[in-house]
Amino acid sequence: MKRWLRRNFLGLIAIVLLVPATVAITFANELGSYDRSRATEAISVAAADPADYAGTGWQLTDVRRIPWGSDEGADAGIPRGTDLVLVTVEVTPDRLDADGLPPLCIVRLDEMDGTSVQRSWANASSDLSDYRASEGVESYCTRETVDPYLLESIFLVPSDASDELAMGVQVEQELPRYLSLRL
Structure with a gap:
């Protein structure tokens, strides 16, 4: 041995x-x-400011928060202890890919504490409440059009979520950078 x-x-x-x-x-x-492959580097944009991200223009146009205890919340069938947050953004595709299509994106709602994200929520499924998106708007980022469109994202959040919120926009080709539109 x-x-x-x-x-x-x-x-x-x-x-x-x-x-x-x-x-x-x-x-x-x-x-x-x-x-x-993760969204870790925020490009933070104030609520009223336009932004260019992933060859696309982004402009926040409206934010509404509907509490479950309100008349509008009851009409929308919002579950007890939650609020519905509606975020409308004007999306202007400028740069197209090799197939002539705008980039596909994923959106989420972030609860912020200064510059750090505390909690996040994805787009609410339409079966979570009776609320229906406005006529003539998109519910998700679309590759169906190269023309400007309105994106209305619906988020179901706990009622105790703070008002310091931001909508995160992720495009796979831009990661780890993502757009953080302060509401």
Whole structure:
């Protein structure tokens, strides 16, 4: 056994050193890929300011919050203890991809504490309440048109959510940067 250890000493040392180094390098590469695929770098825009992000113009046009206890909330069938937040944004596609289409985006509503996100909510499913989007507006980012359109996003949030809210807009090709429209 001692002869075998002596003959293979350098190989064993190489294994002891290279296996952890390989694991560390692989982990670092995967973590870097994970971070680049997440929305982590906010481009913060004040409520009244227009923004250009992902070759598209974004302009907040209206924000409404409907509490569950209000008459309008009861008519909309909002669940107890929640509020409906309606965010309308004018979207102006400027830069098109190779297929002549505007970028596809994902929106969310963020509850902010200064510059950090405390909680986030995705677009509310239409079966969560009886509220229906306004006529002539899109409920989600669309690739159906290259003309300017209105995007009305509907978010169902807990009633205790603060008024310090921002709508996050993510376009995959722009990640980790994302647009944060302060409401």
